[in-house]
Amino acid sequence: MRGINLPFVGPNAGNMNMYSQIARNYIRFGYRAPINSPSPVLETKPLLYLHHPPLTSILISVFFRFFGENYSSARLSQIIPSLFSAILAGIIGSKLWGKTAGFFGTVVYTLLPSSSVFGRISGLESFTVFWILLSAVFLIDFRQTARNRSLAVASVCLIFGTWTDWPVAYFAGLAGLFFILEKRTRAGFLIWSSAAAAGLIFLVYTVIMAGSLSDLISAIISRSGGRLLTLPYWLVKWLVILAVRAGVYFGPVIMAVFFVFLLKYFSFKSDWKMKFTALIGGFAVINILLYPEGSFSHPYWIFYLGPFIALSTAYTLLRLYNSRQVLAVSLVLTLSLIWAGRVEGWKTREIEANLWRWKLASSSHSVLTPYESVAVNSEALIDGDILAYSFGHASTIVPDTASARNGFSHYLYSCRDCVSDSELVKNLSRYTYSVFTAGEGTVYVFDLASDPIPFIQASPPLSPVSPLPIQRPSLLKYYYSRFLMLTEAPQL
Incomplete structure (x- = not known):
């Protein structure tokens, strides 16, 4: 298929x-509880998911045991x-x-x-x-x-x-x-x-x-x-x-x-x-x-x-x-x-069409320590569930860099049109970072472990990434987006 x-x-x-x-954690830690955490070590107070009964994740874990853990x-x-x-x-x-x-x-x-x-x-x-x-x-x-x-x-x-x-x-x-x-x-x-x-x-x-x-x-x-x-x-x-x-x-x-x-x-x-x-x-x-x-x-x-x-x-x-x-x-x-x-x-x-999000997460993972928890910006292009399941990184959405420095060593800042982003421009001059681009977006992985360089307001707001070229959507995509805008539905 x-x-x-x-x-x-x-x-x-x-x-x-x-x-x-959760299915992976059933295999790791046993079937006592539905643990929704990427950590390979059983935590003292693990995050449990009890909104729904557990039989589906148990079934998935059985398939993982027989066919290996993979998406298929x-x-x-x-x-x-x-x-x-x-x-x-x-x-x-x-x-x-x-x-x-x-x-x-x-x-x-x-x-x-x-x-x-x-x-x-x-x-x-x-x-x-x-x-x-x-x-x-x-x-x-x-x-x-x-x-x-x-x-x-x-x-x-x-x-x-x-x-x-x-x-x-x-x-x-x-x-x-x-x-x-x-x-x-x-x-x-x-x-x-x-x-x-x-x-x-x-x-x-x-x-x-x-x-x-x-x-x-x-x-x-x-x-x-x-x-x-x-x-x-x-x-x-x-x-x-x-x-x-x-x-x-x-x-x-x-x-x-x-x-x-x-x-x-x-x-x-x-x-x-x-x-x-x-x-x-x-x-x-x-x-x-x-x-x-x-x-x-x-x-x-x-x-x-x-x-x-x-x-x-x-x-x-x-x-x-x-x-x-x-x-x-x-x-x-x-x-x-x-x-x-x-x-x-x-x-x-x-x-x-959304595989680029996975590629951004994969690139970010390459510069992080295994199972490291990270901070992400509020408009992040990388979904937290992708970071958690595919790459083992729990993520927390933070409103700004100051909040990210409170308990995190890395801040994943992802955006589409990054040139006009004032917070990003400010961080570029204060922290060391790695930058990755895939598909429609770019992610900056800021290293927060070291002390930041004082920000000088007069410094030129430069960004190494140019905005992506604007592509005219098809008529069907145009009306589809208009429909979602009018109904305010997250998706069809």
Whole structure:
């Protein structure tokens, strides 16, 4: 797969670096705690990451043990669950509406750009969806056969899923309600209690490790409110960005077919199969509504809607196929394949276009001592997660050089147009430094260990780096940047 071993850079790289770093530390220090620190030595009070359950990083660590620690191993740990999810979508479609619907379910899920773009991110989403779909298969079997074994397996899947990420608990809540309304109260309460017990175990574990739930509560508040709610017309901007992401990551053709499903075929008054299909989309909607800031800032959250979109589209294609409209079905699948290829290529090029950030970090690393903590400027072009995971340097953002001198031997100052930067010009005359340029940016690694030379205000503000030539963006890039500017979204 193209780009499978590219460094974690560009949009969505933060999670990939962080979860891979936690996985590395599981191998280094054992599985007692999710440690998010680049240090090769176990610290007295290590930085723990307890916002989410730990199973994803544990899975990544297993892949590291078998295939070696590299970028492709981390991505592969999520690609494989994503491939299984495509198969599970087909099994669900087959159980609900027959083998033809199952075939369409797998094909459509595979053709969703979100499946390839976000299904390979070494984050939480792919593994979470896998557990939801696997539990759904056994819940459907229980609904059709009343076999307690199927219910038990589904409950185990929900336990493991809740230890992967919180959306599984939302699905369990809806699934339990579904069976209670179906007059199978014991089954509903077993589903609820399975997810609730798993969640409670993690919360108790968090209190034991961190001393309280305050950090987790702060994370919930920041993802629920945050910057989005302070923006003018935030509701409009939020809905617009979600709608555009749906069109991009599910494809306009598949979204058109999905709306046909909603308008023509879907009804809560239909049989239990339609209601159960709604569960598979309901948990994703709950996740989006509970955390507006999270769904606004993180485009990969829309990945959770993928199974519902795939199954709904599969049902609609089944109806078209049974009506002998084979040409329409073929056209939908062909156009969706073309769209998926275009989006996949765009997102891969987006990663490749940010490789210069990794190169700047690599160049800076060459003049630093191993595992040295460094200071970086507030507008840094080098992401802290890249410095930490790829090169072993914890970083702290500081407002100015005076703050950087408080506890750090090196200050990494990166910028694009460095000529007009007054603080940089001042530092150039006071400290020894190394300078590196890559792609769109330049980084100055200032040595703060020695005493600074007194700054003379009258000295000429010279910079050894010339500004990069201005390149006219393409029309598509221009409107893309304008769209982000109007919606104030960090990324599409």
